[in-house]
Amino acid sequence: xxxxxxxxxxxxxxxxxxxxxxxxxxxxxxxxxxxxxxxxxxxxxxxxxxxxxxxxxxxxxxxxxxxxxxxxxxxxxxxxxxxxxxxxxxxxxxxxxxxxxxxxxxxxxxxxxxxxxxxxxxxxxxxxxxxxxxxxxxxxxxxxxxxxxxxxxxxxxxxxxxxxxxxxxxxxxxxxxxxxxxxxxxxxxxxxxxxxxxxxxxxxxxxxxxxxxxxxxxxxxxxxxxxxxxxxxxxxxxxxxxxxxxxxxxxxxxxxxxxxxxxxxxxxxxxxxxxxxxxxxxxxxxxxxxxxxxxxxxxx
Numbered sequence: 001x002x003x004x005x006x007x008x009x010x011x012x013x014x015x016x017x018x019x020x021x022x023x024x025x026x027x028x029x030x031x032x033x034x035x036x037x038x039x040x041x042x043x044x045x046x047x048x049x050x051x052x053x054x055x056x057x058x059x060x061x062x063x064x065x066x067x068x069x070x071x072x073x074x075x076x077x078x079x080x081x082x083x084x085x086x087x088x089x090x091x092x093x094x095x096x097x098x099x100x101x102x103x104x105x106x107x108x109x110x111x112x113x114x115x116x117x118x119x120x121x122x123x124x125x126x127x128x129x130x131x132x133x134x135x136x137x138x139x140x141x142x143x144x145x146x147x148x149x150x151x152x153x154x155x156x157x158x159x160x161x162x163x164x165x166x167x168x169x170x171x172x173x174x175x176x177x178x179x180x181x182x183x184x185x186x187x188x189x190x191x192x193x194x195x196x197x198x199x200x201x202x203x204x205x206x207x208x209x210x211x212x213x214x215x216x217x218x219x220x221x222x223x224x225x226x227x228x229x230x231x232x233x234x235x236x237x238x239x240x241x242x243x244x245x246x247x248x249x250x251x252x253x254x255x256x257x258x259x260x261x262x263x264x265x266x267x268x269x270x271x272x273x274x275x276x277x278x279x280x281x282x283x284x285x286x287x288x289x290x291x292x293x294x295x296x297x298x299x300x
Contacts (some may be wrong), residue, residue: 020213023141024288033284039277047093054087058243064227067260077262079252081168085263088244089270095245096274099160099238100222106164107171114168114211115175116202130176133169145228148234148238159238163225172218178210214290223278230271246271 028034046053055075062082070077076086118129138143147163182188185205191205232238233247241248246267253264 020212025186030284030287032280033287036277036280039273040281042099043093043277044273046090046243047097050090050094054090055171056084058083058088058091058244060084060087061292067256069260076266077260079249079260079263080256085249085266088249089246089266090265092244092246092249092270093274095156095230095243096226097238099156100162100225102220103160103225104167104202104218106161107167107221108214110278111168111171112175112207112214115172116179116207118172118196119176119179120202120206126176129172133172136166136169142228145232146235146237154237155238156239156243159229159232160234163228165222166228170217170221171214174213175210177179178213182206182209189268215288216282218287219245219278223275223282226271226278227275
């Protein structure tokens with residue numbers, strides 16, 4: 001009697017561990033991606049261990065040390081209230097990473113669900129969902145975020161929601177495009193023939209095959225979310241004082257550029273280095289997870 005393979009056996013293509021090892025090897029084979037990964041890891045560790053790394057508390061005030069330049073006591077100088085800028089930048093890393101991660105998490109959950117639904121169901125549902133996404137994309141991201149913050153009110157939590165909402169269309173469009181190319185593939189037909197339902201097909205068969213571009217977009221999206229959060233905080237709509245935020249530090253420091261240029265300079269550098277590192281990681285992941293791109297570069 002001929003043996004019929006189970007559905008998971010039909011769907012498995014390659015060992016996950018071997019694929020992960022190949023991705024890591026390809027990622028660290030690129031100098032810029034490796035630099036980005038190391039900088040990102042350092043940033044994450046700094047944010048996690050901020051209370052132990054920072055020389056002072058984030059809100060510790062030393063009035064007699066107001067606007068001191070970088071020195072052995074204050075490595076990056078102090079602000080107008082005598083707070084240590086290095087300590088506030090370290091604690092600000094927590095805010096930036098939290099906003100970027102949670103906001104993009106919101107965007108992934110909503111965007112992937114909408115993209116799967118639009119691409120798999122098609123028809124009028126697809127048309128309605130994608131027209132809503134097109135409408136969101138028609139607004140400049142920062143203006144849409146400001147509009148949402150005006151409705152929700154200035155706070156860190158509302159900033160996460162606003163940034164998550166403006167990031168949804170990117171994930172929805174990427175997911176839909178991949179679903180449209182996958183839903184007529186032979187292994188999808190084989191899964192249907194073996195009795196797989198729509199929910200199983202979407203969650204177990206189609207979604208894992210869409211993860212590569214989603215992961216790449218997430219790494220790039222976190223950097224963009226950090227930029228938007230900095231812009232909102234710069235305008236006074238994001239993190240509220242006395243909590244540290246790189247954007248609000250940049251806003252306060254711009255008024256003291258002539259007297260204390262280090263105030264705005266170091267917070268601006270923190271934003272620049274973080275976003276650059278995340279973009280390096282995103283480019284490296286795109287190369288590692290896209291076999292067509294690797295083949296093209298080898299051919300070149």
